[in-house]
Amino acid sequence: xxxxxxxxxxxxxxxxxxxxxxxxxxxxxxxxxxxxxxxxxxxxxxxxxxxxxxxxxxxxxxxxxxxxxxxxxxxxxxxxxxxxxxxxxxxxxxxxxxxxxxxxxxxxxxxxxxxxxxxxxxxxxxxxxxxxxxxxxxxxxxxxxxxxxxxxxxxxxxxxxxxxxxxxxxxxxxxxxxxxxxxxxxxxxxxxxxxxxxxxxxxxxxxxxxxxxxxxxxxxxxxxxxxxxxxxxxxxxxxxxxxxxxxxxxxxxxxxxxxxxxxxxxxxxxxxxxxxxxxxxxxxxxxxxxxxxxxxxxxxxxxxxxxxxxxxxxxxxxxxxxxxxxxxxxxxxxxxxxxxxxxxxxxxxxxxxxxxxxxxxxxxxxxxxxxxxxxxxxxxxxxxxxxxxxxxxxxxxxxxxxxxxxxxxxxxxxx
Amino acid sequence: xxxxxxxxxxxxxxxxxxxxxxxxxxxxxxxxxxxxxxxxxxxxxxxxxxxxxxxxxxxxxxxxxxxxxxxxxxxxxxxxxxxxxxxxxxxxxxxxxxxxxxxxxxxxxxxxxxxxxxxxxxxxxxxxxxxxxxxxxxxxxxxxxxxxxxxxxxxxxxxxxxxxxxxxxxxxxxxxxxxxxxxxxxxxxxxxxxxxxxxxxxxxxxxxxxxxxxxxxxxxxxxxxxxxxxxxxxxxxxxxxxxxxxx
Numbered sequence: 001x002x003x004x005x006x007x008x009x010x011x012x013x014x015x016x017x018x019x020x021x022x023x024x025x026x027x028x029x030x031x032x033x034x035x036x037x038x039x040x041x042x043x044x045x046x047x048x049x050x051x052x053x054x055x056x057x058x059x060x061x062x063x064x065x066x067x068x069x070x071x072x073x074x075x076x077x078x079x080x081x082x083x084x085x086x087x088x089x090x091x092x093x094x095x096x097x098x099x100x101x102x103x104x105x106x107x108x109x110x111x112x113x114x115x116x117x118x119x120x121x122x123x124x125x126x127x128x129x130x131x132x133x134x135x136x137x138x139x140x141x142x143x144x145x146x147x148x149x150x151x152x153x154x155x156x157x158x159x160x161x162x163x164x165x166x167x168x169x170x171x172x173x174x175x176x177x178x179x180x181x182x183x184x185x186x187x188x189x190x191x192x193x194x195x196x197x198x199x200x201x202x203x204x205x206x207x208x209x210x211x212x213x214x215x216x217x218x219x220x221x222x223x224x225x226x227x228x229x230x231x232x233x234x235x236x237x238x239x240x241x242x243x244x245x246x247x248x249x250x251x252x253x254x255x256x257x258x259x260x261x262x263x264x265x266x267x268x269x270x271x272x273x274x275x276x277x278x279x280x281x282x283x284x285x286x287x288x289x290x291x292x293x294x295x296x297x298x299x300x301x302x303x304x305x306x307x308x309x310x311x312x313x314x315x316x317x318x319x320x321x322x323x324x325x326x327x328x329x330x331x332x333x334x335x336x337x338x339x340x341x342x343x344x345x346x347x348x349x350x351x352x353x354x355x356x357x358x359x360x361x362x363x364x365x366x367x368x369x370x371x372x373x374x375x376x377x378x379x380x381x382x383x384x385x386x387x388x389x390x391x392x393x394x395x396x397x398x399x400x401x402x403x404x405x406x407x408x409x410x411x412x413x414x415x
Numbered sequence: 416x417x418x419x420x421x422x423x424x425x426x427x428x429x430x431x432x433x434x435x436x437x438x439x440x441x442x443x444x445x446x447x448x449x450x451x452x453x454x455x456x457x458x459x460x461x462x463x464x465x466x467x468x469x470x471x472x473x474x475x476x477x478x479x480x481x482x483x484x485x486x487x488x489x490x491x492x493x494x495x496x497x498x499x500x501x502x503x504x505x506x507x508x509x510x511x512x513x514x515x516x517x518x519x520x521x522x523x524x525x526x527x528x529x530x531x532x533x534x535x536x537x538x539x540x541x542x543x544x545x546x547x548x549x550x551x552x553x554x555x556x557x558x559x560x561x562x563x564x565x566x567x568x569x570x571x572x573x574x575x576x577x578x579x580x581x582x583x584x585x586x587x588x589x590x591x592x593x594x595x596x597x598x599x600x601x602x603x604x605x606x607x608x609x610x611x612x613x614x615x616x617x618x619x620x621x622x623x624x625x626x627x628x629x630x631x632x633x634x635x636x637x638x639x640x641x642x643x644x645x646x647x648x649x650x651x652x653x654x655x656x657x658x659x660x661x662x
Binding site: 048 | 459461462466
């Protein structure tokens with residue numbers, strides 16, 4: 001590896017942008033898929049970086065153990081989860097995945113292999129968590145999993161008639177372990193930002209007894225049957241079809257609001273994983289994902305402007321998700337205390353100017369964009385959002401990573 | 416609860432070896448992983464242990480060092496109930512045509528080593544009066560082809576050896592299973608363009624081996640049944656046409 005330059009490691013290729021494409025060489029890591037040690041009693045596990053989260057879940061969930069943090073898809077590698085410092089619906093309470101990494105092994109650009117933990121090479125650890133693979137190649141990681149009593153989630157849905165209501169509801173449900181908001185991006189006027197807030201806890205045995213007497217504590221998953229067999233034509237997703245979908249989805253959610261019910265962990269955490277090749281609904285042109293975070297104080301006003309802008313735009317966002325975030329610890333980690341909005345937008349000529357406009361709202365509010373989903377932000381937007389960047393660059397220089405470990409993303413943004 | 420049985424898997428760093436050992440471990444077996452590269456075998460042993468909670472031990476073996484088979488046997492915690500040998504080396508046909516040392520390596524790794532090892536355990540199983548021997552051979556051994564006849568010839572020899580061993584041991588109640596996986600997506604075939612219908616995942620091979628050796632009682636299996644008609648067709652082409660085909 002020492003002789004190669006312009007290299008970056010790739011996990012399962014689920015980043016939306018150019019983060020896991022090497023400038024010259026892309027190192028596939030899926031072969032590093034061994035679990036090296038697992039103590040069922042303490043929940044401590046050591047895995048190689050290419051182990052898939054889905055694989056890990058299959059092994060640990062039936063044993064009553066769950067990862068401390070899971071992102072919105074389970075088809076990611078543990079190495080990718082660390083490199084992107086992924087977070088889930090519990091970030092406001094529990095932090096990101098990187099916060100749970102006890103130690104990791106890193107292959108440096110000079111060929112050396114080092115252990116990074118809170119005590120050993122701590123600077124390298126905080127640069128590697130959220131560091132987009134730009135400090136070296138993660139080989140393995142050790143972290144703790146948590147006990148759960150059942151494989152069910154006790155979910156409560158809250159309806160918010162507009163964005164103010166959504167943010168208030170998210171703050172009110174911040175005591176819930178998991179919380180996420182689906183926003184209808186096409187609603188306008190008084191209904192701008194109308195939302196469904198899904199709060200949930202891991203159900204204990206009493207919950208299951210009360211809500212679904214006699215149910216299996218660890219139900220098997222019945223997902224993964226559906227699939228999108230081909231690219232849909234680009235006109236399939238239009239303002240009308242998406243607003244019909246949104247209306248139905250909103251009503252279906254509203255019917256279930258107010259009282260708790262049980263859902264399987266798989267569809268709660270990974271709704272889109274149940275539909276194979278879901279990205280094909282965007283047709284051949286594909287889509288961009290846009291994820292920004294806005295600090296708490298400005299969140300209401302700025303997110304309001306962003307959603308208003310998107311809702312006026314002809315481009316229908318099929319998916320819009322709002323979450324509350326806490327602070328993070330990696331030099332380039334995405335989360336800061338505030339609210340994060342995620343939009344899926346079909347690619348078209350006029351989507352790029354729209355996103356540039358949204359970037360200006362974000363920068364002005366002191367927010368930032370998530371690197372694993374970015375494919376188009378300007379270096380200035382990035383630099384304004386990530387104050388840890390100079391320290392990260394210094395560290396890259398010090399370990400000889402500059403120019404040797406590089407992805408299309410790092411070249412594009414001048415990391 | 417019934418006492419756990421023990422598998423000796425020879426070729427413990429290969430993808431098929433890993434998948435097969437994992438399948439046995441999931442079924443409650445103890446596993447002995449033998450391989451030339453102990454460090455690599457330990458990765459797989461850790462993984463199988465973590466996934467299944469099975470007892471897994473690691474043992475060093477070089478299939479070409481036939482004089483070391485005794486010390487391997489004495490290093491095992493117990494004489495296994497089943498031995499599965501997945502050792503193989505595709506080699507480089509073109510190189511083997513001009514380089515005798517390479518040709519010899521391919522022949523010995525695919526035939527001499529695996530055959531002698533299973534023969535070695537056959538004598539111990541006979542002494543005990545029980546045991547199952549599984550050899551992973553190849554469809555390449557069913558008919559020699561210009562593009563890989565060194566490998567194919569060695570596998571043909573191995574297939575014949577297994578057939579003879581089975582014929583000898585069957586009356587004594589011992590089983591010998593011949594496995595012909597066809598194409599498998601592994602390190603050995605990395606980068607090759609393989610027809611999806613004919614290509615199995617390592618996990619399929621592991622499951623097929625376990626089923627044949629421990630459940631169905633079949634003697635010779637193709638992992639994907641589609642290989643049976645394919646090989647029947649290939650086998651039935653008269654030699655005077657076959658020799659002109661580019662295969």
